[in-house]
Amino acid sequence: MADNVTPTVRDVLFAYNTAHEAYGRFVCNGVNQEQARNAVALLLWLEQGDVEAIRHMGSFNDNVLMHLAAEANSIMLYLRGEQSFFLEIPLLSRLAPQGFIDPGFFVFHQDLVVRGVADILDGVGALIFDDRLYRLLARYQTGLLGRMPPELAAPYTFRSVPVPEDCRSMFITFSRGQHVDREDIFNHFRNKWGDCIVRVLMEKTTCGAPPMYGRIIFKRKAFISLVLNGEQLVHINIGDRQIWLRKYYPCMRNV
Known part of the structure; x- marks a missing residue:
């Protein structure tokens, strides 16, 4: 995608399709929807530091997937301040380039992590977790629709919307x-x-x-x-x- 071309909603949905599928698999395996959104947003943020969880999600069976959800949930509890337990994240550590993530990072850099995850939830997360838009995309890609629907063809430009x-x-x-x-x-x-x-x-x-x-x-x-x-x-x-x-x-x- 050229740098000077504004992506469409379809482009963004397509780019984050794996993240949406991860969210769907979490929910189908019994993870609370809000926890699933937080987990995917956290994993997307970690990928900015080359912890490749989302991009490998398709190769994980459900058992591995739930271990990953549990580790993400433990991190979220840590960020909330529940630090009465030892944070163990062996699966995420294996996915890191150096094969290790220091749990202390999530204690001493809570503001950095929380801000990054919140950016995703309030930003592109509005599309990633929109099942209706993904159903619309699937109908278009399988030829059930003629022209691309205006919702998908619209340019994606994130603007912070005031929230009451x-x-x-x-x-x-x-x-x-x-x-x-x-x-x-x-x-x-x-x-x-x-x-x-x-x-x-x-x-x-x-x-x-x-x-x-x-x-x-x-x-x-x-x-x-x-x-x-x-x-x-x-x-x-x-x-x-x-x-x-x-x-x-x-x-x-x-x-």
């Missing part, structure tokens, strides 16, 4: 008497993931009562997927206390 704050927010709760200051929550994510939070809001209370809930507004929607990673409710340790996080919906106590 409600769609970039998470609802947080605390155990009674165990609230965490907003500054500590903000700094926790900033120290681990870099500049990822807009602000943290807390329940308005009276008479000095501590808040029981709050809201985190992230800069990008993809960060929510990386926090939850397929779960409805997760907890994160901040110091010696925990906060519980779930997706935010506008009806949630008007935070």
Whole structure:
């Protein structure tokens, strides 16, 4: 593809067909859709460093595939802050040029990894994980359609689309008497993931009562997927206390 030619949606779908097939195989083998998207986005990001997982996916049987999904999921848990276990990624290490990936990389460079995976989820991931577009592409390639559909012929130019704050927010709760200051929550994510939070809001209370809930507004929607990673409710340790996080919906106590 010439450098001065803008790729079409069809070109991008074709270029990432192996990644889409990997996503489909993960889901067919029982992997949660959000976990599958995160895993594929992580593997695509690792391929930028020559860890050739996606391009060899077609040669993996389902057993190897699920081992790969488990290793990717372990990395996602590490990125979220669950580092109470030793990160073992032997399969991914074998796919690296040097035959080894230092697990410490995912601890000391969390911001780099998270930002890279989020770029893919918020960018080309919109096409990679769109089953409808791939069905349309298959119909065109097999001759079931005459002309190329406008959706496929359209030029692919990624533009960041503003996402409402409600769609970039998470609802947080605390155990009674165990609230965490907003500054500590903000700094926790900033120290681990870099500049990822807009602000943290807390329940308005009276008479000095501590808040029981709050809201985190992230800069990008993809960060929510990386926090939850397929779960409805997760907890994160901040110091010696925990906060519980779930997706935010506008009806949630008007935070």
